Amino acid sequence: MIRFENVSVTYDGAARPAVRDVDLEVPEGELVLVVGPSGVGKSTVLGAVGGLVPHFTGGTLRGRVTVAGRDTRTHKPRELADVVGTVGQDPLSHFVTDTVEDELAYGMESLGLAPDVMRRRVEETLDLLGLADLRDRHISTLSGGQQQRVAIGSVLTPHPKVLVLDEPTSALDPAAAEEVLAVLQRLVHDLGTTVLMAEHRLERVVQYADQVVLLPGPGERPWMGAPADVMAVSPVCPPVVELGRLAGWSPLPLTVRDARRRAAPLRERLEGGRPEPDTAAARTAAPARRLFGRAKKENAGVPEPVAQARSLAVRRDRVQALTRVDLTVSPGETVALMGRNGAGKSTLLGALVGLVAPSSGSVRTGGAVPHRTRPRDLVRKVGLVPQEPRDLLYADTVAAECAAADRDAEAEPGTCRALLGELLPSVADDMHPRDLSEGQRLTLALAVVLTARPPLLLLDEPTRGLDYAAKARLTAILRRLAAEGHAIVMATHDVELAAELAHRVVLLAEGEVIADGPSAEVVVASPAFAPQVAKILAPQPWLTVAQVKEALER
Numbered sequence: 001m002i003r004f005e006n007v008s009v010t011y012d013g014a015a016r017p018a019v020r021d022v023d024l025e026v027p028e029g030e031l032v033l034v035v036g037p038s039g040v041g042k043s044t045v046l047g048a049v050g051g052l053v054p055h056f057t058g059g060t061l062r063g064r065v066t067v068a069g070r071d072t073r074t075h076k077p078r079e080l081a082d083v084v085g086t087v088g089q090d091p092l093s094h095f096v097t098d099t100v101e102d103e104l105a106y107g108m109e110s111l112g113l114a115p116d117v118m119r120r121r122v123e124e125t126l127d128l129l130g131l132a133d134l135r136d137r138h139i140s141t142l143s144g145g146q147q148q149r150v151a152i153g154s155v156l157t158p159h160p161k162v163l164v165l166d167e168p169t170s171a172l173d174p175a176a177a178e179e180v181l182a183v184l185q186r187l188v189h190d191l192g193t194t195v196l197m198a199e200h201r202l203e204r205v206v207q208y209a210d211q212v213v214l215l216p217g218p219g220e221r222p223w224m225g226a227p228a229d230v231m232a233v234s235p236v237c238p239p240v241v242e243l244g245r246l247a248g249w250s251p252l253p254l255t256v257r258d259a260r261r262r263a264a265p266l267r268e269r270l271e272g273g274r275p276e277p278d279t280a281a282a283r284t285a286a287p288a289r290r291l292f293g294r295a296k297k298e299n300a301g302v303p304e305p306v307a308q309a310r311s312l313a314v315r316r317d318r319v320q321a322l323t324r325v326d327l328t329v330s331p332g333e334t335v336a337l338m339g340r341n342g343a344g345k346s347t348l349l350g351a352l353v354g355l356v357a358p359s360s361g362s363v364r365t366g367g368a369v370p371h372r373t374r375p376r377d378l379v380r381k382v383g384l385v386p387q388e389p390r391d392l393l394y395a396d397t398v399a400a401e402c403a404a405a406d407r408d409a410e411a412e413p414g415t416c417r418a419l420l421g422e423l424l425p426s427v428a429d430d431m432h433p434r435d436l437s438e439g440q441r442l443t444l445a446l447a448v449v450l451t452a453r454p455p456l457l458l459l460d461e462p463t464r465g466l467d468y469a470a471k472a473r474l475t476a477i478l479r480r481l482a483a484e485g486h487a488i489v490m491a492t493h494d495v496e497l498a499a500e501l502a503h504r505v506v507l508l509a510e511g512e513v514i515a516d517g518p519s520a521e522v523v524v525a526s527p528a529f530a531p532q533v534a535k536i537l538a539p540q541p542w543l544t545v546a547q548v549k550e551a552l553e554r
């Protein structure tokens with residue numbers, strides 16, 4: 001259905017091709033997953049299927065790509081739209097209309113489908129993707145995950161033969177990701193739709209793939225094979241595979257279920273052990289103790305919270321985004337805010353940093369009322385790295401961005417650049433922030449925010465679009481900041497990150513806090529939020545492969 005013959009793509013001005021010698025054949029009715037570290041060219045391969053590369057991106061494509069027999073050199077993306085539906089990494093750039101219903105209908109309208117067919121498919125898709133309550137909403141008022149669902153829905157309605165999805169679950173909560181993948185699998189099985197998909201969070205998707213294409217490194221030849229064979233050698237793999245490799249299981253399990261079946265001997269070896277104190281599960285109580293000691297000297301034994309919300313309610317337009325939220329954050333503490341799409345996580349972060357005002361109740365950050373505090377005073381109390389780090393960056397070189405951050409924070413000139421150099425030694429001063437990889441851009445935004453040394457650091461979905469190596473670097477940086485006494489609150493759908501890093505998990509549902517406690521207890525109590533290792537080794541207390549590895553080496 002999709003065929004790449006000796007394809008290389010070189011972007012304008014690039015010294016080397018972004019992808020080279022790609023020979024692939026994706027059969028009709030298969031779900032094929034494209035994996036590889038950041039920047040190896042996954043999006044380039046996906047974009048070439050619908051002709052967006054090179055027609056929209058610029059650059060030169062050598063070789064031949066055909067979809068359903070149509071050559072993308074001679075067929076413009078518009079002329080492929082009836083066969084290929086593409087969702088890129090950024091849902092916002094995808095939207096052409098203003099409301100959810102219009103967006104779902106738009107693709108069908110351009111293909112001239114009959115009104116009754118359009119109506120039926122819109123209704124079906126609203127139900128299928130849990131969007132019925134949002135049908136009249138303006139897309140710009142939707143949460144990140146709600147927007148991603150609309151973007152996926154809008155390519156499903158025309159029933160294309162081929163679906164190309166670039167990180168389709170990056171903004172979705174774990175349950176929504178499962179629902180979307182179940183929908184895709186049904187299309188593949190029942191309608192024979194062909195799906196080509198790239199995704200960093202392999203723990204969510206690898207078990208659905210019929211075949212996996214591995215791009216091992218920039219410009220290296222891709223390799224396509226059965227999921228278990230590719231995972232055995234892939235530089236990127238989900239925790240279940242990493243655990244399987246550690247335990248020497250062969251063939252490698254790809255699902256929690258398969259791994260549980262083989263885990264008895266490993267459980268026996270680990271029996272009676274507990275995670276080391278420097279890993280998240282066991283660190284839970286540590287910051288409170290340490291701070292208690294420090295605070296005693298300062299004021300009568302109660303550590304001063306860096307942020308506090310009491311009975312906080314926020315209305316956004318017609319939507320009650322938060323109701324009666326109580327939250328206290330202490331210095332040195334890392335808190336993961338989790339919960340379904342639209343639960344109110346970004347709104348809560350927005351309230352802590354003064355972007356949204358409470359409709360009732362109160363919020364204090366560093367003793368100030370955030371939405372009434374001047375930004376230049378607030379930057380020294382709290383900093384937010386937004387879901388899209390680009391929203392924070394506006395200069396056209398890395399150096400100018402750093403200089404502006406120093407000015408905004410009234411910091412010594414060179415402060416931000418020095419921080420960035422520490423976090424990301426390889427980045428050049430004259431690079432445009434737009435040309436940085438996702439992980440590099442996130443780190444730059446983090447350095448900009450840290451320039452003012454805020455005691456409270458807020459991160460919205462910090463691992464979106466990051467590969468496992470970039471995620472490990474971010475984890476190390478955040479651990480160090482927490483150890484230095486920064487409080488960190490991160491909204492995340494990444495259960496593996498929460499298990500790795502958070503002392504505490506706060507679970508939101510429909511604007512209310514429904515659980516608030518040590519990570520190990522909160523995540524393990526819910527199948528949706530438990531990391532893979534916890535599910536495989538339950539009832540033992542392990543959450544991450546690192547903890548298991550450490551215990552086996554003890």
Ligand SMILES: Nc1ncnc2c1ncn2[C@@H]1O[C@H](COP(=O)(O)OP(=O)(O)OP(=O)(O)O)[C@@H](O)[C@H]1O
Pocket residue numbers: 011012014018036037038039040041042043044045057435437438465
């Ligand atoms: N429109 C463009 N113009 C110039 N260079 C580009 C363009 N798009 C991508 N590149 C470069 O091509 C290379 C491959 O990028 P691509 O986005 O395909 O990688 P990827 O594997 O999808 O990465 P990620 O996992 O971070 O999304 C990178 O070095 C990137 O900087």
Ligand SMILES: Nc1ncnc2c1ncn2[C@@H]1O[C@H](COP(=O)(O)OP(=O)(O)OP(=O)(O)O)[C@@H](O)[C@H]1O
Pocket residue numbers: 140141142143144145146171173316317318319320321339340341342343344345346347348491
């Ligand atoms: N500007 C706005 N106008 C109206 N409603 C809004 C606006 N912004 C957000 N909402 C609604 O408020 C609710 C909470 O949104 P919020 O972005 O806080 O959710 P979230 O938990 O961060 O979701 P996600 O996991 O998808 O990022 C959602 O129902 C959303 O649609």
